Amino acid sequence: MPASYDIAVIGGGIVGASTAWALGQRKAGSVALFERSVIAAGASGRTGALLRRHYSNEPEARLAMLGQSIYRDWPDHVGGECGFVPEGVVVTVDSSPGHERNLDLLRANVAMQNRLGINSQVVTGDGLQAMQPFLATDDIPLASWEPDSGYVNSIAATRSMAEAAARSGVEIHEQAGDTKLVVESGRVVGLETAEGAMAADVVVLATGPWCVNQLTPLGIDLPITALRVQIAIIQRPLELSRDHFIFIDTAAGVFTRPWGPGTSLVGVGGGDQHDEVDPDDYTPGNDPSYPTAALSAIARRIPAMGRGVYLHGHAGLYDMTPDTHPVIGRTRIEGLYVAAGFSGAGFKKAPAVGLCLAAEITGDQSPVDLTPFDPHRFESPGWDKPWSDTEYTFSSDFGHKL
Ligand SMILES: Cc1cc2nc3c(=O)[nH]c(=O)nc-3n(C[C@H](O)[C@H](O)[C@H](O)COP(=O)(O)OP(=O)(O)OC[C@H]3O[C@@H](n4cnc5c(N)ncnc54)[C@H](O)[C@@H]3O)c2cc1C
Incomplete structure (x- = not known):
């Protein structure tokens, strides 16, 4: 195992697995994924995995549309099976x-x-x-x-995505412990895992609600x-x-x-x-x-x-997140990206999120513009404005918006 990687992905849910897969497809360098437990141990193993594309805002509809197209034709895009029905x-x-x-x-x-x-x-x-x-x-x-x-089998899909990442050269590390970020002079330089310390030029944090504990010590307060x-x-x-x-x-x-x-x-x-x-x-x-x-x-x-x-x-x-839209993109710490805060609606989007992040990391144009998902948007006034003038109102709380 090398002690250094070009890119490390932390979190073995569908978002981390998809990002690792997309980086592997792009031959983005040496890539490793670190999961503290097993693949799909978090929300990705407990989800409904319903693939709706109905949104009241375009950015999320675009991610859901691209995500669904990958689930629907999984064997062609990813290989293996995701249990799409x-x-x-x-x-x-x-x-x-x-x-x-x-x-x-x-x-x-x-x-x-x-x-x-x-x-x-x-x-x-x-x-x-x-x-x-x-x-x-x-x-x-x-x-x-x-x-x-349709819908998919979420554990089959997440595992299949991780297997596809591995086929494209990504190292998958399960039981890697609570991976921590190492940051020096405002840029990420590596990780500490149960397997030891290792260097990484770029880190993608895809650890769902657990990302808060990883970011707070770095001075990034994500309100998740x-x-x-x-x-x-x-x-x-x-x-x-x-x-x-x-x-x-x-x-x-x-x-x-x-x-x-x-x-x-x-x-x-x-x-x-x-x-x-x-x-x-x-x-x-x-x-x-x-x-x-x-x-x-x-x-x-x-x-x-x-x-x-x-x-x-x-x-x-x-x-x-406070606006129920995810945070996806680069943080103000150089080399550190985050993809989290999916607010109960991330499974359908995850393959698209992986493709978009991998494009951004390798300096290419993202298939969906990630600007609205800026992880730091909550620090700017007006973050709570609706993302469209067609946002619904509900008399009861459904957990997330549409
Ligand atoms: C009941 C339920 C129903 C849902 N229904 C739908 C639906 O119908 N459609 C839909 O699109 N979405 C749905 N969702 C939401 C969807 O499941 C999530 O948005 C998605 O699975 C999130 O994936 P993730 O990879 O971001 O997070 P997770 O799957 O939670 O993965 C995060 C991973 O990070 C790991 N981790 C945490 N900390 C560390 C650390 N320090 N080091 C290493 N690893 C770490 C965790 O073990 C975990 O495996 C539902 C969610 C739930 C709970």
Whole structure:
């Protein structure tokens, strides 16, 4: 093992693995990835991995679009398997009294997605019910529907990405301990890992909410917090043998997708379901009340699911920024890049994030402009302005914006 690398990536989630892969593809020099546990030990192993592209701002829609295109044609781009399952994605918006304007915003946002090249349509609740008669859609005047999206197996995808990185020459170090950054005279010079100290000219920090502890001693205060969010796996009754659409259902306060044959993943929205926690000290299992909450939430959209059976579930962490948009790009410490703060919506974007960061690091043009994701933006006045004039308002907290 060399004691020095051109580029070190810290964090073996989908973002770190994708960045390492993209650097390997570019033959960017000697590259190593350091994961303190195993690949996909963090949010990437606990996620829903729904691939929505519906956003109310262009920069994130562009990342989601590029990310989805890689998942969809994984064997051609990455090699191996990510478990992509094609399925339509429905996004609903709150249109309750006081929030009716969301319907106009929905039309505008679907038009924006179409302009970018995303296959998305405005559909009525009746239209959805005609396609899937088991849906209850009384509260959906309009929704966005992406017929050609899907979901992936997140652990398979993250491992496959790391394997592809290794095939392109990247060293993958699992169980590397809590890697620390070494900075001298305002530039990163290396790392300290369980394997010892090593030099690196460039470091990419892709450690989710844990990046805060790595950056604070360097004088960079990233306002990222960890939100504990649960999901449950529900066995559907026999009458629901057919898979249902993927839903990011902010109207019903639930997100769902098929999980396996006859089973579905269900996550409950609402502020009372999300706790801010210490990322090193949170309960990784479901709360005792969660199975009932999940069944009752999903029954609002698919009534027969109320007769489903809870099988198992777990909690994971959203790494939340104050504006719920990620931080991606170079920091003011020379040679140090960060990609974190994905606020519960990073899986779909990760392959794109890797491609963009690798392009920036090697001095090429990024396929998506990363300027809006500037890690230091919270230090400037106006950081809290919406990223578009088509941002939705919600009567209940869904954990993240759209
Ligand atoms: C319940 C849930 C549902 C979600 N649903 C979706 C969804 O449907 N669609 C979507 O797009 N996104 C979703 N997300 C969000 C998505 O999963 C995350 O945005 C994404 O996985 C983040 O990837 P990451 O690589 O940045 O972080 P992580 O996967 O958390 O990886 C960070 C890694 O860094 C390692 N690490 C930490 N500190 C150190 C250190 N000092 N040294 C070395 N390694 C270290 C950790 O062990 C970890 O493996 C969901 C998240 C959760 C929790």
